[in-house]
Amino acid sequence: DTAVSQTPKYLVTQMGNDKSIKCEQNLGHDTMYWYKQDSKKFLKIMFSYNNKELIINETVPNRFSPKSPDKAHLNLHINSLELGDSAVYFCASSQDQRAYEQYFGPGTRLTVT
Amino acid sequence: AQSVSQHNHHVILSEAASLELGCNYSYGGTVNLFWYVQYPGQHLQLLLKYFSGDPLVKGIKGFEAEFIKSKFSFNLRKPSVQWSDTAEYFCAVNAHTGGFKTIFGAGTRLFVKA
Numbered sequence: 001d002t003a004v005s006q007t008p009k010y011l012v013t014q015m016g017n018d019k020s021i022k023c024e025q026n027l028g029h030d031t032m033y034w035y036k037q038d039s040k041k042f043l044k045i046m047f048s049y050n051n052k053e054l055i056i057n058e059t060v061p062n063r064f065s066p067k068s069p070d071k072a073h074l075n076l077h078i079n080s081l082e083l084g085d086s087a088v089y090f091c092a093s094s095q096d097q098r099a100y101e102q103y104f105g106p107g108t109r110l111t112v113t
Numbered sequence: 114a115q116s117v118s119q120h121n122h123h124v125i126l127s128e129a130a131s132l133e134l135g136c137n138y139s140y141g142g143t144v145n146l147f148w149y150v151q152y153p154g155q156h157l158q159l160l161l162k163y164f165s166g167d168p169l170v171k172g173i174k175g176f177e178a179e180f181i182k183s184k185f186s187f188n189l190r191k192p193s194v195q196w197s198d199t200a201e202y203f204c205a206v207n208a209h210t211g212g213f214k215t216i217f218g219a220g221t222r223l224f225v226k227a
Binding site: 105 | 145147149151155156157158159162164201203207209214215217219220222
């Protein structure tokens with residue numbers, strides 16, 4: 001059973017397009033996250049939701065818009081994709097905001113050409 | 114601002130060598146500390162964690178880490194590495210700074226030669 005799943009695993013698209021990445025967790029966790037991992041493997045938090053409420057919103061371009069329809073899902077929509085958006089995006093979840101332990105999804109490798 | 118520093122970006126070891134990866138953080142309050150591992154082509158998974166109590170924590174696959182509060186450090190160790198330990202290792206710190214946030218270090222890429 002997959003604890004945190006993401007779709008798609010790979011996404012190749014052209015500049016200017018709009019794309020979405022979906023994330024689902026079946027752990028019953030309250031808190032979910034989106035991280036961006038760049039080519040140097042640096043992992044940076046983008047957003048965090050707790051029970052569908054946005055609690056962390058880092059300095060991310062407003063082209064990125066997270067949506068949490070329920071606490072088991074956290075989707076990421078990206079408008080007007082740019083070359084610099086190319087990265088691996090990881091979804092994660094934790095039991096609550098204290099993030100005692102985070103469970104990561106397999107990642108979505110986004111390539112913008 | 115809260116930050117996490119990992120001293121070594123790349124480490125190359127031969128099998129059976131001992132490993133120590135450094136991690137320092139800059140936050141004076143109560144913290145939860147983690148080491149995550151990312152094997153090639155895989156997602157991050159928890160290696161070990163420290164919340165309170167014994168500052169020497171043991172994790173999976175023979176890894177351990179020691180929390181030294183006075184040095185703001187949480188170094189990862191393994192007495193004898195294996196080729197299968199080749200991976201990226203991330204130190205992470207979670208603290209309450211007006212909200213809970215986990216900050217990851219830049220990662221250390223370990224390559225173990227067979």
